[in-house]
Amino acid sequence: MYKYDENDRRIVLERAAQFKSQVERRLTGALKEEEFRPLRLQNGLYLQLHAYMLRVAVPYGLMSSTQMRMLSHIASKYDRGYGHMTTRQNIQFNWPKLDDVPSILDDLASVEMHAIQTSGNCIRNISADQFAGVIADEVVDPRPYAEIMRQWSTFHPEFAYLPRKFKFAFTGATTDRAAVQFHDIGFHALKNDAGEVGFKIYVGGGMGRTPMIGKVVSEFVPEKDLLLYTEAIMRVYNQFGRRDNKYKARIKILVHEMKLEEFTRRVEDEFTALLEEGGLPLDQAEIDRVAAYFVDPAYEDLPEKSASLDQNLADNRDFSFWYRQNVLTHKKTGYAIVNLSLKKPGVPPGDLTDVQMLAIADLADKYSFGEIRSTHEQNLVLADVRKDDLFDLWGALNASGFADPNIGTLQDMICCPGLDFCTLANARSIPIADKITSRFDDMDYLYDLGELKLKMSGCINACGHHHVGHIGILGVNKKGTELYQITLGGSAGDDASVGKIMGPGFDEDGIVPALEKILATYIDLREDGEEFLATYRRVGMTPFKETLYANH
Amino acid sequence: MQIIKDKAIVEDQWVHFDGQGDLPDGDLIVSLDVWQTRANELQGRRVGLQLEPDQHPKDVRDELANFELIAINFPTFMDGRGYSYAKILRDRFGFEGEIRAVGDVMRDQMFYMQRCGFTAYEVKEGRDIHDAIKAFDDFSVKYQVSADEHIPIYRRR
Ligand code: HEM
Numbered sequence: 060m061y062k063y064d065e066n067d068r069r070i071v072l073e074r075a076a077q078f079k080s081q082v083e084r085r086l087t088g089a090l091k092e093e094e095f096r097p098l099r100l101q102n103g104l105y106l107q108l109h110a111y112m113l114r115v116a117v118p119y120g121l122m123s124s125t126q127m128r129m130l131s132h133i134a135s136k137y138d139r140g141y142g143h144m145t146t147r148q149n150i151q152f153n154w155p156k157l158d159d160v161p162s163i164l165d166d167l168a169s170v171e172m173h174a175i176q177t178s179g180n181c182i183r184n185i186s187a188d189q190f191a192g193v194i195a196d197e198v199v200d201p202r203p204y205a206e207i208m209r210q211w212s213t214f215h216p217e218f219a220y221l222p223r224k225f226k227f228a229f230t231g232a233t234t235d236r237a238a239v240q241f242h243d244i245g246f247h248a249l250k251n252d253a254g255e256v257g258f259k260i261y262v263g264g265g266m267g268r269t270p271m272i273g274k275v276v277s278e279f280v281p282e283k284d285l286l287l288y289t290e291a292i293m294r295v296y297n298q299f300g301r302r303d304n305k306y307k308a309r310i311k312i313l314v315h316e317m318k319l320e321e322f323t324r325r326v327e328d329e330f331t332a333l334l335e336e337g338g339l340p341l342d343q344a345e346i347d348r349v350a351a352y353f354v355d356p357a358y359e360d361l362p363e364k365s366a367s368l369d370q371n372l373a374d375n376r377d378f379s380f381w382y383r384q385n386v387l388t389h390k391k392t393g394y395a396i397v398n399l400s401l402k403k404p405g406v407p408p409g410d411l412t413d414v415q416m417l418a419i420a421d422l423a424d425k426y427s428f429g430e431i432r433s434t435h436e437q438n439l440v441l442a443d444v445r446k447d448d449l450f451d452l453w454g455a456l457n458a459s460g461f462a463d464p465n466i467g468t469l470q471d472m473i474c475c476p477g478l479d480f481c482t483l484a485n486a487r488s489i490p491i492a493d494k495i496t497s498r499f500d501d502m503d504y505l506y507d508l509g510e511l512k513l514k515m516s517g518c519i520n521a522c523g524h525h526h527v528g529h530i531g532i533l534g535v536n537k538k539g540t541e542l543y544q545i546t547l548g549g550s551a552g553d554d555a556s557v558g559k560i561m562g563p564g565f566d567e568d569g570i571v572p573a574l575e576k577i578l579a580t581y582i583d584l585r586e587d588g589e590e591f592l593a594t595y596r597r598v599g600m601t602p603f604k605e606t607l608y609a610n611h
Numbered sequence: 612m613q614i615i616k617d618k619a620i621v622e623d624q625w626v627h628f629d630g631q632g633d634l635p636d637g638d639l640i641v642s643l644d645v646w647q648t649r650a651n652e653l654q655g656r657r658v659g660l661q662l663e664p665d666q667h668p669k670d671v672r673d674e675l676a677n678f679e680l681i682a683i684n685f686p687t688f689m690d691g692r693g694y695s696y697a698k699i700l701r702d703r704f705g706f707e708g709e710i711r712a713v714g715d716v717m718r719d720q721m722f723y724m725q726r727c728g729f730t731a732y733e734v735k736e737g738r739d740i741h742d743a744i745k746a747f748d749d750f751s752v753k754y755q756v757s758a759d760e761h762i763p764i765y766r767r768r
């Protein structure tokens with residue numbers, strides 16, 4: 060994991076000091092709320108329904124156990140004892156007091172964390188494949204580039220007042236787990252025929268009220284040009300992105316209105332001009348320096364097979380289900396990747412308590428080189444667990460509540476905070492998620508359904524990624540009633556697609572029965588081994604609509 | 612009026628001229644429109660040009676030698692186009708005169724502005740200029756190259 064040097068450390072300390080002075084000026088009235096607002100937003104501080112909300116950056120989802128312990132401390136000292144993992148791999152605290160925020164930032168800085176650019180119209184905290192560096196299908200480890208980009212985008216002087224927020228995501232695997240096609244810029248690290256590293260760059264993806272799939276602006280930008288090419292894209296966007304209407308300010312609208320060819324031409328011109336004026340390529344020495352922080356931990360040489368694991372799998376049915384569902388193959392023999400499920404009935408998706416944070420930190424130390432990862436699906440990962448240890452770890456996870464064997468199933472749903480916390484929400488989403496996960500809690504049934512991505516947002520902003528759910532649920536408000544609209548057929552993967560709206564929404568009592576009908580229709584129609592999304596793509600919307608609205 | 616120039620608080624030598632009536636005495640900052648419509652009268656004067664967010668400096672590239680100063684207006688501090696303009700003026704067009712931020716200019720934007728090549732600031736009315744000038748000390752580390760720093764941090768580490 061990246062370790063701060065003197066410069067990195069100083070910058071977060073100076074940021075904490077700067078924000079402290081901004082808070083002081085706000086409290087004395089020297090700054091008006093509308094002036095303070097963009098400043099606090101660039102520091103991840105929202106004003107929500109009940110209180111302030113602080114969003115802490117977890118760059119590309121990587122945390123140490125030390126950092127996790129600090130998050131626990133913050134949850135218990137300044138909040139109500141919990142935090143909430145987000146689809147941008149960050150963590151949110153829902154109840155801090157404004158006066159406490161400077162102290163929180165100091166505490167975070169002491170463990171190399173911060174809330175820089177987790178919100179506001181700037182380049183946001185960067186997300187990445189949660190399995191980077193450990194998964195077998197990886198071509199290029201994207202973490203060093205994500206870290207280089209983190210530094211480059213931190214307090215970038217030219218791009219701190221963009222037309223709108225701006226999101227980057229990185230992957231370097233053959234399977235995209237970072238939804239790079241749904242970001243303002245998606246970076247897909249790969250190798251060309253000569254074995255050189257470069258990036259396929261997508262621009263103009265995003266969700267919100269106008270969901271769009273990113274378009275390819277370059278098939279291959281060599282690694283040395285990563286920053287300059289990004290600068291060129293950002294500069295074109297800064298100049299031409301619309302500022303007259305915040306709903307049309309995202310780069311997706313610019314690329315759409317300008318057309319990809321013209322946008323690309325301007326980016327290429329800007330890139331050429333940057334080179335001509337002496338823009339520096341990224342030094343290989345710097346890439347190597349940063350990459351050195353992400354070399355493999357001290358793996359032992361272990362055999363492919365673990366006799367104790369096999370024995371436990373044979374002896375313990377629950378363990379074997381968990382293993383099948385939540386554990387993934389590691390690139391290194393004798394190791395495994397473990398998903399910790401933050402999803403279960405009765406708990407808002409992505410929530411974890413201060414006590415649980417401590418437990419995870421301890422487990423990470425004991426079993427996974429002291430490292431924890433967050434995922435855009437609101438779960439956590441221990442990425443380097445010895446197969447021999449899996450059974451013990453499972454026992455410990457059971458004790459702290461993370462061993463629900465439901466990764467990839469309908470229970471593993473993504474859900475935003477909705478009306479319970481969010482000022483922008485049209486409808487509640489957490490209680491609906493709870494209704495759904497409680498209703499569909501028969502694991503045999505869920506396993507039979509197979510992979511199913513269910514995602515829910517409390518409003519059109521799409522924080523819960525409903526557009527890319529195989530089944531998406533969107534909370535809307537019709538004449539004072541909360542209704543839930545269903546979409547089908549979205550995907551955030553390699554086969555990116557935006558879900559289509561089925562028809563009129565359902566009220567709180569109707570949504571679960573509606574899901575039941577959709578699932579029953581799928582089971583009727585599916586061919587052998589066919590997953591939900593494949594069936595939907597084969598048969599289309601009509602049969603689902605017919606059963607769902609039959610009695611209307 | 613006092614402004615911040617080259618990181619010091621100084622009495623401003625320049626006069627904003629809005630194009631109404633006769634030319635005042637002194638060194639004038641004018642809009643692109645005034646510069647074009649009253650070109651004859653402005654001959655031989657020290658002139659500063661004020662650009663608006665939708666006026667890209669490349670449109671006046673060939674005329675830059677006429678100006679001692681380029682002012683870039685921020686009608687609202689949320690409109691960040693002026694940062695790119697300053698940087699292009701410095702790094703691409705080699706403009707060496709004063710680049711001045713005017714309009715909605717507050718302490719909290721000035722650190723970024725100076726990094727992009729601004730050297731003077733008309734701090735927004737009603738703001739404490741003595742407080743604003745401290746902004747340049749907010750950060751001692753710069754991650755990126757910019758108009759003020761051409762050596763990347765990794766070569767300075
Ligand atoms: C409760 C406070 C929150 C507020 C006020 C908020 C605000 C917003 C807004 C205004 C948008 C609209 C963006 C657009 O127009 O394109 C948005 C989108 C988004 N938010 Fe949130 N959000 C909140 C919580 C969350 C949470 C908890 C998550 C993660 C679970 C999240 C992740 C996202 C993501 C991924 C998008 C997607 C937009 C895109 O890709 O275009 N936000 N949010």
Ligand code: SF4
Binds near residue numbers: 521
């Ligand atoms: S989708 Fe809407 S309701 Fe949900 S968190 Fe985002 S802004 Fe709030």
